[in-house]
Amino acid sequence: MSLAHGRPYLAIPGPSVIPDAVLQAMHRPAPNIYEGALPEMVDTMIPDLRYVAQTSGHVGIYICNGHGMWEAALSNVVAEGEKVLVPATGRFGLGWADTAQAMGIEVELLEHDRQSAIDPERVHAALAADKAHRIKAVLAVHVDTSTSVRSDMTALRAVLDDLGHPALLMADCIASLACDEFRMDDWGVDVMISASQKGLMVPPGLGFVFFNDKAAEVRRAMPRVTRYWDWTQRANPEMFYQYFNGTAPTHHLYGLRVSLDMIKAEGMEAIWARHAALAGAIWVACDVWGSAGPLTLNIKDPGLRSHAVTALRLGAPHGKRLREWTAEQTGVTLGLGIGMSEPDDPNGTGFFRLGHMGHVSAHMILGLLGVLETGFAALDIPHAKGGVTAAAQVLAQASARG
Amino acid sequence: MSLAHGRPYLAIPGPSVIPDAVLQAMHRPAPNIYEGALPEMVDTMIPDLRYVAQTSGHVGIYICNGHGMWEAALSNVVAEGEKVLVPATGRFGLGWADTAQAMGIEVELLEHDRQSAIDPERVHAALAADKAHRIKAVLAVHVDTSTSVRSDMTALRAVLDDLGHPALLMADCIASLACDEFRMDDWGVDVMISASQKGLMVPPGLGFVFFNDKAAEVRRAMPRVTRYWDWTQRANPEMFYQYFNGTAPTHHLYGLRVSLDMIKAEGMEAIWARHAALAGAIWVACDVWGSAGPLTLNIKDPGLRSHAVTALRLGAPHGKRLREWTAEQTGVTLGLGIGMSEPDDPNGTGFFRLGHMGHVSAHMILGLLGVLETGFAALDIPHAKGGVTAAAQVLAQASARG
């Protein structure tokens, strides 16, 4: 007997759960890509994407994944031989740094431990030491899904402003956009990248870059940008195919149109509040369970925790056992720990992650918590009972406030 | 802010949640209905339907809903002016009786209260009084979704056998098939009807009749059966269109094929055990909540409770408020109470029902329970906390056993 025979819940930190309406919209014949309804539809998306990013700046859409967007954004503003500063808080910050290095960019890496947000003081020190202003950009991951830490973009902006340093502030919001609060213009982010498969609730395959006029000027001064990565025509196309430097990603666009409609209908403030409330419920449940057992939240300070993903430590072999049990017995797929390890757990099997981004409701999250509490009991993993009860109280209060 | 923006969970007692694979299979062009793959596919379904009903008897498939199956089954074995005995435990038993009466059939109604299963002693008395054997059939609803009571078919069989009464035992398993244990041949049920949209996990639109040789003989002795309801050719077609007395319900059949594959892969015993475990989790949670508040399970004796639907009383106006709150705030649609009322609640707004039939997992049910506990808290409905915690323990034990 298994209790997993129902609609599965994929609780990994991306790809996230795709709304039925998005999948439905993608199920249609190939359209004309030269004229007609599709080009008109794409034009309508640009202001909506700006709304999601809270910017009046420029938007470029790419056919690629998040790793591709690292390369796309850098290609437009940092040339071979130039330098970037990367305060990395986890695997994804390191990945962006690696992408830069492979492009021939010089990287100054400020590696943080796996439990901390970007330290503005370290960034301040590095930029202050850069008297020649060789650092052309600061690459900051807003939410690193490996550690689930969220870094403060406004603090980085303040550092740059304080020093009068001209470097661009570039943010990776792949895991956070349309989940955690993000205000590109208000926060002074110059370039932001994201992708389709998390808060935007569309299958993987689309990437997005948002940039302001300052970044556009930097682009114009670049010696050379390759055609596929160049954002110039993508952000200001004269003909439809220039949006995508070639054939449009037709079916993803249909899905994205529906997803943007859903986002507009809910509203960014409401979306951020929903994610905050659901994350809060998860945290309180984990705190209860962990009060009499090994479960710990990776990020101690709630103010630094992502509202879209939660990294946890249960210790080997519990983590792996729990993931296998929930998949086989309950229909819930938990996320692997990645980029985490311990001396006696070199592969990090004792870590796991919960994705709670995008199309997630109270029902789905309470079900997830119920499954965890059941799993702890079924597998004799020490814990204090009552995590779901505590979560229910938190959500009841949030709902009453909302 | 609302916490409802995710995949919705329809927790009404039918139509039940449709598996993604079933919907996917139904999304295809119209097929040839005269020859080829479709006729061959339908042939393969008959043994699988027998397996679901645990019978080696005959199977007829109809394009209609459950109410239609009441009429279909009666049409084949009870003629105008003949008599049936209907021990009714709720709205659906009464509905079957009403259908019979509208067909010109004489109905002897044994009405039960809304908290009881069929009383074999009352049936015994009625049949014993029928010295002339005018009662041609006993119409018994296995699970009445209005009250969520489950009646004991074997007890009714024993009554008939004990008296040597020749009446057919006819069971309505619309709400129970592929949820609650049901063994047609072992239990001596002569005619059983069901429909597609509950345990079979397919959209509404198909009905099923299963009947044994004894019932087939009764059919052959009938003066006249209308073409649409006649099960003779449906159960033994010479040409494909006779399966359905005309055009086949093409797309439902594609869905049903997938649903039967899923059922076979899981196995009837495992399906029954899963429903039993999930129902047990719901009951224990309700018991906890009700220990300090108004919530009560409609059926007191757990042995008489359906494993597919649970009828509850919260009292007016709590029931309606809770249903509205879960829909708006959490993405869960609870079932209305139907056929229930109280002196100060003539419309039964204080009652509600939980559907937990078919494609339901631990995640979905624990999420449902979490939502209820959250709702009680948000709406200040008196209750003892900890229902989900108790449910998690029950499921952990069930999982360990299974």
Add this chain to the structure above:
Amino acid sequence: MSLAHGRPYLAIPGPSVIPDAVLQAMHRPAPNIYEGALPEMVDTMIPDLRYVAQTSGHVGIYICNGHGMWEAALSNVVAEGEKVLVPATGRFGLGWADTAQAMGIEVELLEHDRQSAIDPERVHAALAADKAHRIKAVLAVHVDTSTSVRSDMTALRAVLDDLGHPALLMADCIASLACDEFRMDDWGVDVMISASQKGLMVPPGLGFVFFNDKAAEVRRAMPRVTRYWDWTQRANPEMFYQYFNGTAPTHHLYGLRVSLDMIKAEGMEAIWARHAALAGAIWVACDVWGSAGPLTLNIKDPGLRSHAVTALRLGAPHGKRLREWTAEQTGVTLGLGIGMSEPDDPNGTGFFRLGHMGHVSAHMILGLLGVLETGFAALDIPHAKGGVTAAAQVLAQASARG
């Protein structure tokens, strides 16, 4: 090598080609059937269905197929022992008569040969002979898909009016509705039935009855009508479930909503004109081919030919060879001949039919004709070349007129 690897075209006379948008609309989770969007949506369909039938009368929707609608309509207006007149022009007229007889209704059958429309003079004679007005209804198939003949409903109305005979005029428009012109009120049809899978472009599984006040009065005078077939509540429901006497056919309704939207957007006059033009193109092509070979149109008089289906004779063994060849080599499925035979071809393998109903364009029909001309050549079936060229001229003119 096969030339069949593309989107298949099912050129059988129903089920017809389902629009992608209809299938897309049906691909969604189960809805609440008690309140909310679904009940509201169904209310909007009633005036649209009236528009399709060109009536201000009553509408009932059933979960069943076309054969079921024969029984449904009769159940409401003709009691056991009463009499109907059935001027049958093919297999479907005979089927309706058979359904009536199985209900205990007396049938006076006016069988026509397989190449003729209903002869109003024979109907006149039969009704004139019915001095006692025992004939309660005349059952007329508008288009019999077996022969592809279309009968004139206004001529039958004139006969009834001329004689002052009170019998109801009942029309089976299963194959013709939303294809051939039909004006229920203007033409004086009292009861009309149809189904979802032809001109309405939705998978099989829904039936429709339209009836006027006169028929409603006849219903009220009936001694008894069974619950499932009774149109009273279906046409005038107080609660949503009464539309369907039980659970609603949820997914078909979503498809039907889209189909009705498409029909309204195109407009009934334009739909009729499109079917007329496409049928005309088929006929002229067949005339060309048949001018030097065995191909003949079953109905000689173009004024009596359906615009939705065309029955043809090619002679054994050509018919069967052609059908097999088009399926294997071109992706086109032709309709079998049904209810047709010849002395040396008792199974009618020399006959075949073309469905051209509902979601059919010039491209699809010209492709069908091209496939036929290719098949004649590939199989060495004698024919004059140039059928498609002639069809193209006809469509060019129709398009210029339209």
Add this chain to the structure above:
Amino acid sequence: MSLAHGRPYLAIPGPSVIPDAVLQAMHRPAPNIYEGALPEMVDTMIPDLRYVAQTSGHVGIYICNGHGMWEAALSNVVAEGEKVLVPATGRFGLGWADTAQAMGIEVELLEHDRQSAIDPERVHAALAADKAHRIKAVLAVHVDTSTSVRSDMTALRAVLDDLGHPALLMADCIASLACDEFRMDDWGVDVMISASQKGLMVPPGLGFVFFNDKAAEVRRAMPRVTRYWDWTQRANPEMFYQYFNGTAPTHHLYGLRVSLDMIKAEGMEAIWARHAALAGAIWVACDVWGSAGPLTLNIKDPGLRSHAVTALRLGAPHGKRLREWTAEQTGVTLGLGIGMSEPDDPNGTGFFRLGHMGHVSAHMILGLLGVLETGFAALDIPHAKGGVTAAAQVLAQASARG
């Protein structure tokens, strides 16, 4: 009235018609991208992709469009400052050259007129003049969809071999793969690129590179390749995410799996033969029509014509009128002419193209031809009648041979 109300046929040269089964397979929830069924499925695709390209070489899959693949392939084998030879036969050859230049690569362009295939003698001359072997690669578009010319890869191989020139032979088979015959290994192509939305019948969004050991060596000698374009890990991943340098394009992969299954079931030889036969039917029809009117095939020599796309000239304003008429009146979307013009038609409105690639049957192509002949008649465009008749004869013969 319009005759366009049916399943549309998109006769543009890509994106091509997507099989229903491919769309169906893409309609499913997000999967786990770290372990389980998806990674296993992707492993099975590699040998199938090799089969499609007729190679035993290496395969890399990218999330991008065809233009992205130009950049991807070059990135691996040609560094900034190195040189390529581009014999361009149309817009896409020019586009590849432009992409190379934007990467800082020196381009020697051999521009051909718009009615010719690559001239091996010109290539021979250019390579012979390259005594220093500075030309690192020859970039050859197999089928240029703007002119519909197909160039001979074996002739280019022979030139390279004849001269003992070490340059890589790189082929763009975006429009031809799985349509026109292509044998990578037998023909001596070193690097080949393609994309998902033409012969592979999947929505746009995936690109493919195939390369042999010689090209792999060239890659290893490159000073630097950016992470996203580097084919090393993609073609030989140690972990699943390395296939795609990050998140997998989940839903496209489900579609591709089905598409590859269809291709394997039909077989490459049969696919090539089908495309050849259908193209031949189109040509003969156009020859007939053009024998008494302005229609001309852009490529005179049938041996140089693509089997996947046909470029035609009708002259302004006929071309544009025809395209608009078929879209509005018949449901067929014709391809625009691109990259073509005449002195009195600077925008090339007199040109159009027919896509006949991938999921195309005799029915679809004959319908397309029937629509064209109807359009010529409806718009009074001079032409000789009988094009479809001639096409039918050609297909009849092809079918008999096949």
